Amino acid sequence: MDDYSLLIDLHRRAQRQGPGGELETSKAIELTGIDLSAPIKLADIGCGTGASTLVLAQSLNAQITAIDFLADFIEELETRAESFGLSDRITPLVCSMDNLPFNKGELDVIWAEGSIYNMGFETGINNWKQFLKPGGLLVVSEITWLTSSRPSEIQRHWETEYPGIGTASEKFNALESSGYSPVAYFTLPESCWLDNYYRPLQKRFADFLNRHEGSEEAQALLRIEEEEISLYERYKAYYSYGMYIARKL
Numbered sequence: 001m002d003d004y005s006l007l008i009d010l011h012r013r014a015q016r017q018g019p020g021g022e023l024e025t026s027k028a029i030e031l032t033g034i035d036l037s038a039p040i041k042l043a044d045i046g047c048g049t050g051a052s053t054l055v056l057a058q059s060l061n062a063q064i065t066a067i068d069f070l071a072d073f074i075e076e077l078e079t080r081a082e083s084f085g086l087s088d089r090i091t092p093l094v095c096s097m098d099n100l101p102f103n104k105g106e107l108d109v110i111w112a113e114g115s116i117y118n119m120g121f122e123t124g125i126n127n128w129k130q131f132l133k134p135g136g137l138l139v140v141s142e143i144t145w146l147t148s149s150r151p152s153e154i155q156r157h158w159e160t161e162y163p164g165i166g167t168a169s170e171k172f173n174a175l176e177s178s179g180y181s182p183v184a185y186f187t188l189p190e191s192c193w194l195d196n197y198y199r200p201l202q203k204r205f206a207d208f209l210n211r212h213e214g215s216e217e218a219q220a221l222l223r224i225e226e227e228e229i230s231l232y233e234r235y236k237a238y239y240s241y242g243m244y245i246a247r248k249l
C-alpha cells in the first residue's frame with residue numbers, strides 16, 4: 001500500500017475529512033442570504049464523504065454536484081446520501097477541481113470546505129469564477145492566520161505545508177482583485193477542529209493500525225497526523241479556518 005491508499009483508508013470512514021461543522025455550514029448558508037425555496041444549481045467542490053453536501057441538500061432547494069477526485073470518498077457520500085433520502089438532490093462526480101465540467105455562468109453557488117488549498121486559494125477563486133453566474137455566490141473555507149505575527153515554529157510549519165496561508169485581509173484582497181465582492185466572514189471555532197475532526201480521527205487510529213498490522217508506513221502516517229494535532233493544540237490562538245463568502249461581480 002502506498003501513502004495515498006493509507007490516507008484514504010484512514011479518512012474514508014469519517015464524517016468529515018477536515019475541520020468544519022454542520023452548525024457552521026448552516027451559519028454560512030444563512031449569511032449568504034440565499035432564498036431557501038428558490039431552485040438553484042450548486043457545486044460542492046472537494047466534498048469528501050459529504051459533510052457539507054448533506055447539510056446543503058437538506059437546507060436548500062438545490063441541485064448539487066458533489067465533486068471529489070477520490071472515488072472512495074464519493075462512494076461513501078453516495079451511501080450516506082441514500083440513507084438520508086437525499087440522493088435525488090445530489091449528483092456525485094469523481095473529477096479534479098482544476099478540470100470542472102461546467103458551462104460558463106452555469107452555477108448559482110460554489111461551495112468548498114477545506115479543499116481549495118489543493119489548488120491554492122488564488123488559483124481556485126480565479127479558475128472557478130467562470131462557472132458562476134454574475135451575482136453568484138462563492139463560499140470557501142481556507143486556513144487563515146488570526147494574528148499579524150506568529151511564533152516561528154508555527155509560522156515555519158504552515159509556510160512549508162501551505163505557502164499560500166495568509167490573513168483574512170489578504171484573502172479578501174485576493175477576492176476583490178479577482179472580481180468578487182465580500183459578503184461575510186467568520187472563523188471556525190475550536191470545536192470544528194477538535195470535537196468534529198481531530199478527536200474522531202484519533203479514535204480511528206487503533207483500528208487503522210490493526211488493519212495494517214502496525215506497518216511502518218501506517219505508523220509514520222499517524223505520527224504526521226499526531227504532529228499536526230499537537231501543533232494545533234499549542235498554537236490554535238494563531239490560526240483557524242476562515243469561512244469566506246463572496247459574490248461574483
Ligand code: SAH
Pocket residue numbers: 015016017018019020045046047048049050051052067068069070073095096097098112113114115118
Ligand atoms: N469538504 C470535505 C473534505 C475536505 S478535505 C470536508 O469538509 O469534510 C479535502 C478534500 O479535497 C478531500 O476529500 C480530497 O480528496 C479532495 N481533493 C484534493 N485534491 C483534489 C482535487 N484536485 N480535485 C478534487 N478534489 C480534491
